[in-house]
Amino acid sequence: MIGIIGAGISGLSLAYHLQKLDIPYILLEASEQAGGYIRTIQDNSTNHRAYVLEQGPNSIMVDSEIQQIIEELGIDEELLPSNDVSQNRYIFKNGKYRKLPAKPSKLLFNRFFSFSSKLAIFKERRRPKQTIENETLSQFFERRFSKEIVDYALNPFVAGIYAGDPEQLLMHKTFAQLHEYEQNYGSVIKGLIKNKSVERRHTSSFKKGMQTLPKAFAQKLDRLKLSLQVTNVQKTTSGYTIHTNDEQTFQVNQLVVATAAPAAQQFLAESFPAFSQALGKIYYPPMVAVHSTYKRDAIKHPLDGFGGLNPKIEGLYTAGSIWTSSIFSGRCPEDEVLFTTFVGGTQSPQHTTNSKQITLGKVHQELSEHYQISASPLYQNLCKWDQAIPQYDLNILDAHRIADELEQEQLFVCANWKDGISLPDCIKKGKKLATKLAEKYSPKVVNE
Structure with missing residues (x-):
């Protein structure tokens, strides 16, 4: 049996494709729901106005391979393509947002x-x-x-x-x-x-939000266990013993780490101290996402694009905003617009330490100034990730090197801190690893 720790999109994809290949597995997830950083809020609390808010990824780039998986999951009818204006990108330069050429x-x-x-x-x-x-x-x-x-x-x-x-x-x-x-x-x-003939991809989401995708994966899986935190992993002669917080143990032949690096650092510390130490070096900057809605007629800017990004050299408080309601239909009432604004990251982590009230105020101040907004927001929502996206800098090299070496000991990595952070990267690496494990799979131990 193959043990997978972590039911983010990488772990879900791996488990799904192993199941298709009839390879026994167990997928363990510490939280109450699968999907990792993919989280959608459907907020109907404000005067019965419906908002679809993404706390994590706002979209996915769909090519033929991802499209096929979406169809297999039975959610192709839920797929929501982006509007044509999403091809336009704006950059803040010399006091205003200017359109960056698409090609x-x-x-x-x-x-x-x-x-x-x-x-x-x-x-x-x-x-x-x-x-x-x-x-x-x-x-x-x-x-x-x-x-x-x-x-x-x-x-x-x-x-x-x-x-x-x-x-x-x-x-x-x-x-x-x-x-x-x-x-x-x-x-x-x-x-x-x-390589200009490389297959084109299109930006998409789902009618009820991005969480549709991990939910669909999870519903297909026979051996997904939620609310089960892995506390320790021990190497054995035939594979690995996985220990959980409720004192359950799972005996597996191969082990796949599909969690964020900080979580893996903890449960690998005893058996793989050097790997654990390397994982502790991976930097995840803090990031805040703020959702703001305004009446459309209070905004002079046409918002005819994907969003506006803010170069560090311009000295703004925010990193930029996605014009969510311009990209996808049904994210807010038709007479409103929805911004998803990002604060923090590696270039300005100090901005994430402000109080919620200060952050919301600063975001509104910048939006109103640079998009010519003449009214207060109808609604604001804030989500903070203390550890957002793993950084592929010098600090990650040791973890990547050791991860490659440990494949000889039947320990594999399928997570966004290795081989790409995007959703398509994570889904495809799960599929690729499933094929690789199936080719070498040889059970030696009883399942549990």
Whole structure:
């Protein structure tokens, strides 16, 4: 039997695909519900107005592989594609939100970047290839493009998607594909052109919110145990013994760690002290998400896009906002708009220490100033993650190295702190690992 600890989206996908392959497993989850950071609130408390609020991921990029899994789960009718305006991205620059060209080719014919940056983009294909160990995102993009592109494109994107700092995140870990383009083709742009036929993906959610996805996975599973916290893992001659907080034990042949690193650090401390110590080095910055709704006629900005991101160099309090009601229908009443605003992350963790009242006030102040809002919010909701997204920086390298080595001892990792943080990454790595485990599966012990 295969023991999986953690029923976030990675663990759920792994268990689901093992079950499809008729491989016995047990999936243990400490909380009362599966899904990890994917949490949807449907709030009807404000004068009977219905809000669909995401505390975690707001959307998922769907390609044919993810689409097939969604159909297998029976939730394809619940899939909610994004509206056309979501292709537009705005960046705060020189006191206002400006539209960033949707395609790299249009950057050369747009006023967003200076002439020198456009020239740098044009010349990128002729720059010599370099191999720099543990190069950061900032170093890579400044070397191949320009400092302005780092400040006004890379920085806000990394803060918004990864809650990260491009001066710390590693290129070969965070943007592995772009890193490979330089190594394989000598240029990022050449790599993009060579691979332009790569299957297109579309931004989607679900009519009742993102939590539809983990719920559907969980409902398909025969051996999911909730509210069962793993306290210790012991190595045995035939595999592993998993100990839980209610003194249950599970004997397994292979062990898969699918929890966040801080949780794994605790239950692996006795049997794998070096791995546990390495896991303790992984940094998860704090992040606050604030949902704010306003009357549509009180806002002058057209909100014709996915959202607005705030470069660190502009010195704003928030990292940016997703224009949730512009992207997806049914997130709030039609005469209102819903913003999801992010505060904190690696670049400004100190902003998450303010009280709820101060944070809500500062968010409203920035929104009203930069989107020309003439009224108070109808509704505000705050969610704080003390440990949000794992950072693929120098501190994560030891954990990745040891995790690879421990596969020889039948211990595997299927979590967002290794091999990608996005929802598609996590779902696909679960499927891939299920196939790998099925190929080598050889039961040696009784199930329990």
